[in-house]
Amino acid sequence: MSLFEKTVQIDHVEVRGLVHKHWNLELGDIIKASQNHTFKAHSKTGDAFAVRVTPDPDRLHRDRISQEVQFVLFVVAHNLEHVCAPIPTVDGEFVVNSGHLVIVVSQWAKGAPLDFFSYRWVERDVVVAWGMWLAELHRISRLFTTENAGIAKKIQRWDQIHHGILEGSEIHPDDQAVVEDPQHFGVLHGDLNVSNFFFAEETKEFHVFDWDQVQQGWYLWDVAQSELTVYMLAEAGSLVDGSPVPQADPATFEGWMVEGYESVAGAGSVDRARLTRMVNLRKSFYEKFCVKAQEQGDVPAHMSHFINYVVNWFAKLKPGQ
Helix, strand or coil, rough: CCCCCCCCCCCHHHHHHHHHHHHHEEEEEEEEEECCEEEEEECCCCCCCEEEEEEEECCCCHHHHHHHHHHHHHHHHHCCCCCCECCCCCCCCCCEECCEEEEEEEEEEECEEECCCCCCCCHHHHHHHHHHHHHHHHHHHHHHHHHCCCCCCCCCCCCCCCCCCCCCCCCCCHHHHCCCCCCCCCEEECCCCCCHHHEECCEEEEEECCCCCCCEEEEHHHHHHHHHHHHHHHHHHHCCCCCCCCCCCHHHHHHHHHHHHHHHHCCCCCCCCHHHHHHHHHHHHHHHHHEEEEECCCHHHHHHHCCCHHHHHHHHHHHCC
């Protein structure tokens, strides 16, 4: 099975009609098209919203999306600020299933995206705020697991996403021992990279979106994903040409991330040895995924450079290379 789902074309006129009918919003420009098609929409008063349309002809994603939305709504209800919350339809529903389409509308993020190549996102104030936000999310996730155990158990696990590329991975006994411990293992954002939040410079606040990789995993699995890009840049160089990126310092970045996290979760709440193992497991995912994608040979054009970059990254790390 291909690691990349084919981009299924959708009828923009049909989507426009559904969004107007169910949310009374006017559909605007498409932002991106891949597995999900994302549009910007506006209300009559000019407020902006994000519309995510998932083609689902085989009904593979409906339950997952429903579980994702239930989790995000719980997070919002428990006062985690600056989450781009799902918006109800005029009938009070949060997910519309129409034919082969699954549609969710969310608040538009406040603030602005951080330019990746300015490396503003590796500076201390951003990274500390990042860690604080993750710690608060994980506090609420523990409540979600306690109050909604049935839903939490149905959410995809860390080793099931992306066609189970990590299924069967060797897990350290100390990490395996806490899989049933809600203090250490629960529901995560799963993909809190710099591309999935806006940052408000005036208030130093995150505004987080793109929850479609909500998953069960170790809480430090979430933190490791946020750190991974710094390791990548430090070890493989610039995404453009492989040149050194002096701003990418994994030890400093992790120190600031942990500082922010522990300021919310408590001193010593981050097991640094486990975090290192989670980073290494994340690296394993990227290597396996990208090598397999190259072998399959059906990489989408917009992903080709990144896939080659990652494969070369791990080739550099092998002895004798």
